[in-house]
Amino acid sequence: xxxxxxxxxxxxxxxxxxxxxxxxxxxxxxxxxxxxxxxxxxxxxxxxxxxxxxxxxxxxxxxxxxxxxxxxxxxxxxxxxxxxxxxxxxxxxxxxxxxxxxxxxxxxxxxxxxxxxxxxxxxxxx
Amino acid sequence: xxxxxxxxxxxxxxxxxxxxxxxxxxxxxxxxxxxxxxxxxxxxxxxxxxxxxxxxxxxxxxxxxxxxxxxxxxxxxxxxxxxxxxxxxxxxxxxxxxxxxxxxxxxxxxxxxxxxxxxxxxxxxxxxxxxxxxxxxxxxxxxxxxxxxxxxxxxxxxxxxxxxxxxxxxxxxxxxxxxxxxxxxxxxxxxxxxxxxxxxxxxxxxxxxxxxxxxxxxxxxxxxxxxxxxxxxxxxxxxxxxxxxxxxxxxxxxxxxxxxxxxxxxxxxxxxxxxxxxxxxxxxxxxxxxxxxxxxxxxxxxxxxxxxxxxxxxxxxxxxxxxxxxxxxxxxxxxxxxxxxxxxxxxxxxxxxxxxxxxxxxxxxxxxxxxxxxxxxxxxxxxx
Numbered sequence: 235x236x237x238x239x240x241x242x243x244x245x246x247x248x249x250x251x252x253x254x255x256x257x258x259x260x261x262x263x264x265x266x267x268x269x270x271x272x273x274x275x276x277x278x279x280x281x282x283x284x285x286x287x288x289x290x291x292x293x294x295x296x297x298x299x300x301x302x303x304x305x306x307x308x309x310x311x312x313x314x315x316x317x318x319x320x321x322x323x324x325x326x327x328x329x330x331x332x333x334x335x336x337x338x339x340x341x342x343x344x345x346x347x348x349x350x351x352x353x354x355x356x357x358x359x360x
Numbered sequence: 361x362x363x364x365x366x367x368x369x370x371x372x373x374x375x376x377x378x379x380x381x382x383x384x385x386x387x388x389x390x391x392x393x394x395x396x397x398x399x400x401x402x403x404x405x406x407x408x409x410x411x412x413x414x415x416x417x418x419x420x421x422x423x424x425x426x427x428x429x430x431x432x433x434x435x436x437x438x439x440x441x442x443x444x445x446x447x448x449x450x451x452x453x454x455x456x457x458x459x460x461x462x463x464x465x466x467x468x469x470x471x472x473x474x475x476x477x478x479x480x481x482x483x484x485x486x487x488x489x490x491x492x493x494x495x496x497x498x499x500x501x502x503x504x505x506x507x508x509x510x511x512x513x514x515x516x517x518x519x520x521x522x523x524x525x526x527x528x529x530x531x532x533x534x535x536x537x538x539x540x541x542x543x544x545x546x547x548x549x550x551x552x553x554x555x556x557x558x559x560x561x562x563x564x565x566x567x568x569x570x571x572x573x574x575x576x577x578x579x580x581x582x583x584x585x586x587x588x589x590x591x592x593x594x595x596x597x598x599x600x601x602x603x604x605x606x607x608x609x610x611x612x613x614x615x616x617x618x619x620x621x622x623x624x625x626x627x628x629x630x631x632x633x634x635x636x637x638x639x640x641x642x643x644x645x646x647x648x649x650x651x652x653x654x655x656x657x658x659x660x661x662x663x664x665x666x667x668x669x670x671x672x673x674x675x676x677x678x679x680x681x682x683x684x685x686x687x688x689x690x691x692x693x694x695x696x697x698x699x700x701x702x703x704x705x706x707x708x709x710x711x712x713x714x715x716x717x718x719x720x721x722x723x724x725x726x727x728x729x730x731x732x733x734x735x736x737x738x739x740x741x742x743x744x
Contacts, residue, residue, distance in 0.1 A: 242493050268494060268605075294515070294612050296507030297560040298499060302484035305499050313500050315508055315607050323607040327498040338515055347498075354497035 448698025
C-alpha cells in the first residue's frame, strides 16, 4: 500500500487545528493543495509534507450575493483566490474584512472556518 | 478514420417546460431523425447528455429511458456528464464511434430540466460541478467562478463592465431573431449595467438563465451522408481539460483548456481562426464570451472586450459570434447546450438560419466550456 503523506481528510484535520498544510515534490519542489499522486510538474511521486505559513495576498475575489441553497443567510460573502507566500495559491472565504475594502493585492492570513463537522478554508486580516 | 457528417438536427423551444428532460430530448431527437429523412430504425446507438437529472428529477439511467421514450428501446445507450460541456463531449464520442467504423448512424444530444426546482436548489446543483472539498465548502457558485475570471481580466487588461454588457446586448439582439430562444427581447446597456450584482463584478444580465430544453443530432458515416444534400461535415472535434481547482489555474484571465482544444481542432481540420465564418461559443457569462473570443484566436489576448464594444462579434461584424442568441438569450439547458450549438452551426452552414443567417457561411466553429473551465470542447464544421 502506498503511504500518503497527506489526504484531504488530514488536510482538513490539520486546518481545523490552525495548521495550513500542503505537499512538496521531492524532485522539483512544486507545492500542491490538494494532495496529488503524481506531480503535475515533473511526474515524480515523491512527496513530503509542507507546512505553510498561511500568509498571502488576494489575486482575485468576488462578493457572492446569490448563494446556493442553505447559504442565503451568509450572503453577501466574499470568496478569493489567495497567493500564499510560498508561491502556491488557495481559494478561501474572506472573513472579518469589510467587503468594500477588498482589493487585489490585499494581504490576508489563513484561518480555519469550522461549522460543526465541516471545515472550510478561510482568510482574515493579516 | 472515416469522415463523419451531421445529417439531422432537432432542438426544442428553450424556456420553461412541464415535461421531463428525457421527454424533451425525445422530442428533439424525433425532429432530428425526421430532419435527416431516415427511418428511426436506422439509429444504431444513442449518446445522451444530462447533468442534474439525479438531483432535480430523481432520475438516473437516463440513456435507456430516453431511447425508450423515443421508441427505440433496444439500441445501446451511454449517458455523458461533463458539466455544461456534456452533450458536446457526447458528440465527440459519437463522432469517434462512426469514424472508427463501429456504427454508421448515431443519435447524440442531451436535455436538462431545472425550472421545476427553486433557483437556490439549481444554484446548489450547478455548484456540484466545482470541487466538493475546497470550493463548495467556501460557498463558491458558478457566477462566482466567472466573477474571479472577470476581475482578473479587468485587472490585467482594463476590461470594463460596460464592455461585458455589450456582449449581453448583442446576444439578446440575436435572440430576437431565433424563434426557439428563451428570451426574444432586446435589452440596452442600461438594462445590464443597472441590474443587481449576483457575484461582483457580474450582474444579473451578465448571466445566462436557467433553462429547460433538449437538442439532438443525427451523425452519419460518409456513405450515408453522400445521399443527403444538406449534410454538414464534422471537420474536427477536440476536448481538453484543465485543473478542477480555481486556485491552480495558471492565469485566471485565460481559459487554458479553450486554447488547447482550439489549437488541436484547428490542426485536425487544417483550418485557422481566419477561416471561420460563424461561431457558437460558450457565453454562460458575458466575460466567458470575451475570454473565449481570445482563446479561440479571433482576437489578441486582452482585446475581446474591445471587440465586443466595437460590434465586431455581432451579425454583420468581423466574426459573427452566437447568432442564435447564445446561452445568454437562447438559454442554457446545460445537458443540451453543446448539441444545440452544433445544431445552430449546421443550420447556418446549410443556409437555413433565416433572419439570423450569416451570409455565405462555409466554415463554423462550436465551443463549449464545462464547469469551472476544467472541460472544453471545440469542433469545426464545413460544407464541401
